[in-house]
Amino acid sequence: MSVVVRVAEITEETPSIRTLRLVRLDGNSFTPGVYKAGAHVDVTGPTGIVRQYSLCSPPGDPSSLLIAVKREPESRGGSVALHQLTVGDHLKLSKPRNLLQLAEDGDRHVLVAGGIGITPLLSMAYELYSWGAEFELHYFARSRDEAAFVDLLENRVEFPDRVHWHFGVAPADLPAVLQGLGAALTSDGHVYTCGPAPFMAQVTTALAPVVGEEHVHVEHFVPVEVDTRGDEPFTVELDTGESFEVPADRSILSVLEENGIEVFKSCEEGICGSCVSGVLQGTPDHRDNCLSAADKAAGKEMALCVSRALTDRLVIELY
Template sequence: MTDTIAVPLTDVRVAKLRVAYGARHVLVAGGAGVTPLLSLAYELHRRGAEFELHDFARAREQAAFAGLLEREFGDRVRLRFGGPRAEQPTTVKEVAAELAPDAQVYTCGPEGFMAQVCAVFAPVVGEARVHVEHFVAAEVDTSFDRPFTVELDTGEVFEVPADKSILAVLGENGIEVFKSCEEGICGSCVSGVLEGVPEHRDSCLSAADKAAGDKMALCVSRARTARLKIELY
């Protein structure tokens, strides 16, 4: 039997292309979240990077790729089965306590699990070094969406109606933007914001990026101001 691994192009895959030699990489998976992290583990192994993978599951039979992980990566894998959910924060904190500030952390799993991992590791290594993989886009109330104007740094101006995204409007006008998921998860269409205030609705930018307001995901995010001026990357 061959294990099939389907990995979306998201923050974890983008982050893996920036593997820092000498840094320690910690992969923290919850349930089916081990799937994309398995791909990352292979990449880290190929590059000779130092890493460990912590896989949380209720039981071994519910842990996807448990046997494969052990065969491929040996003692780099920590399989954590059967522990009560209430004990997970303690276990995660124990892992975080061993990390140096330059470590990179990657997590995937249920939203609550990933939020827990981020809350524990971000104070240790910094938010920018904690990378998350989202399975689905966050739900957003679009009932109050309003039209706005978007201007490109080339001078072209377009009206974005309430029921369309910037990405869609640009595409309709023959302007190609690199894209993939079109759900605000992968980060492919992230572009620079030169003027105006974006309304972030994505799951790919960090809280720091969103606070800075100098970039946005064109597929889902909109404008808080009547006009935005953007720069396509």
């Protein structure tokens, strides 16, 4: 399911990051509760290229949706095309998906953003404020000029005493700074992080010993590199009873498609979550970057585009 929206406002946050405020074509609000904090959408731009962007407006305000787009130097036309849009242009959005979710039971929430990774954490900060929850947002960027949402974070009532800026932290100092963020946390706390993969790995290293690995929630927007050497074939069975052999060098997704079975998909690289489906029997071999550590450990869902099986047979349920 997708919807066409209109660009209602563009803000140049930094020389390489702009925000797009998106509204419905009919002028009405989106359905209240259209997405949960931390959700993202597939955005189809004018070139037809699909990219994933987090929604960063307050989840409780359905009047518009906000996305922030960083112009990537190696862009194949996705982010560059969105940087050429003007007010009034149209985009296609998928239904929002939530791979990064707030834990409702946490006694304290620490949000740790690296660069453009601020985007999902911004909607989470709005939501935590609406809950009256204890939270703090730590924003790491090379400099103030390269940070998005500076005015908003300094001036919105939800944020000023909860936002902590970390500009130009030297790589050698980063581990100690991150460990310092754990001072107010207990094992009942939760950490959420989004940013470059090495940054998130350092956040996990610093704070998982305090809150536990399953309380560190990570949002990846980079493809996984899958080593397929040594892979074995296995059988995948649908809840309808149809079953297929998945060869060592093929994905479940490609085998299903070849057999005329439609599966939601977008990135085909284990990052967007479009193809995540239920696992009813068997043990998945998770190779994606979209499910959380807790979801992977539970083994109830898997990404069909990259993940495989640790058992001879998997029974899955397409969403």
